[in-house]
Amino acid sequence: MSDTRYVHGYSAREAERLRAQANSLSALLHDEVRYARGRRVLEVACGTGAQTVFLAANSPQAEIVSVDVSPASLEQARKKVAAAGYRNVEFRIADLFDLPFDDAGFDDLFVCFVLEHLAEPERALAAVRRVLRPGGSVTVIEGDHGSWYCHPQSEAATRTVQCLIEVQARLGGDSLIGRRIYPLLAAAGFADVNVIPRMVYVDDSRPDLVEGFSKNTFIAMVEGVREPAIALGLMTASDWDKGIAEMHRAAEPGGTFCYTFFRGTATKP
């Protein structure tokens, strides 16, 4: 993973976007993710800790180990968790394809917004499966950018989202991965695979999601690939700007906005 470029970049605005996403969506993504006292949980590729704070908050008596390949991200994650007052997380620099842990040493694995960035998600699941004990659980959470649509429907906006999908594909990732979680977990040899969609639906009656999801998470994420999309010739600058404007229109009163995350759980036989 160390040589994988990261579609979302590492800018300050991106850090802000990840924070907005984590706050407005935490209930939707984490509502059933709870680990009991003494469970040894590995969070794989925690990044800047956007999800780590929710893991720590929701499972206060579990022993969480969060790893990431980027020292800078890990340092941010460490500060975030410390600032929130949680002491049940240990941080380690590690590449998920070469984890510095014994076989079968963890009770649970938590893998959130990771597989989408990898050219070989199957190999990643096999690699992390090694450190899970038989009978232990894995939870995988991913989005699926092909699940997005809005009202008023807009072809230009749809094309900007296609650019994000295409740019991520050229970086070796797959942003249509949410729909693939079931077959990926099954192919990696996990049992009891269960995937549930967690759909975000936004209209005027949900102003927190208009801000926290539609504008500050999704549109911000699409806007993040403006430069490569135009440089690669995927869209012209004026078509791009039209698409973004129409996407913003769907976040105004009278518009609606839809996106689906998927959460898969399974056990190691």
Next chain:
Amino acid sequence: MSDTRYVHGYSAREAERLRAQANSLSALLHDEVRYARGRRVLEVACGTGAQTVFLAANSPQAEIVSVDVSPASLEQARKKVAAAGYRNVEFRIADLFDLPFDDAGFDDLFVCFVLEHLAEPERALAAVRRVLRPGGSVTVIEGDHGSWYCHPQSEAATRTVQCLIEVQARLGGDSLIGRRIYPLLAAAGFADVNVIPRMVYVDDSRPDLVEGFSKNTFIAMVEGVREPAIALGLMTASDWDKGIAEMHRAAEPGGTFCYTFFRGTATKP
């Protein structure tokens, strides 16, 4: 509505498809639709009664009046409800734009898979609103064909679904209407509008939905527009057949299939 052509046709296979859909999806669509003893409920455009049997079953002590503009459909609905043993439904031939009822005579309106077929859904909601008493409720359920996607992702399959959307648009309908329920109800002057998505997610672990939804409901519905789609030049026959084959592949083991219905509720101020 009397001169509106119906995208799904009136064939025996279509009747079978509607039956499969109603059975596999009834829980998802109807789970919170319950009317108390003595409530006078109007089901608007009940068609062949696919939903009427669930209404009657779930609200056994309500007084349900189901109307449709087609005498043949209404006769099928009447037989279906009688065969199921329910006696709490009265059937009337009526055009929803010209309902033969006094103002404010109903406590509740139920409008399911109706607006998608109408060129003027706003006018339809205004027309049925007349017969609802102040404080009464309306429930609107619609699908949204633009919400469909599958794994393995397939451009050809997506194009066949686009054909269905396009054919329905040429008949004056809008099969992307699910995402519009909130603004439509708000614009029609209803209050307390609340829309929730009801997403159907299908993988190997849900063989009932593979059969009942993916194959016998959704793919069957798309296949129903093969002739007009090809005749209109929207796709060639061979591209069409490729799209359908790839859609079937997503309903095989290892594939996944996603579609979202929307249910809106509101009250008349």
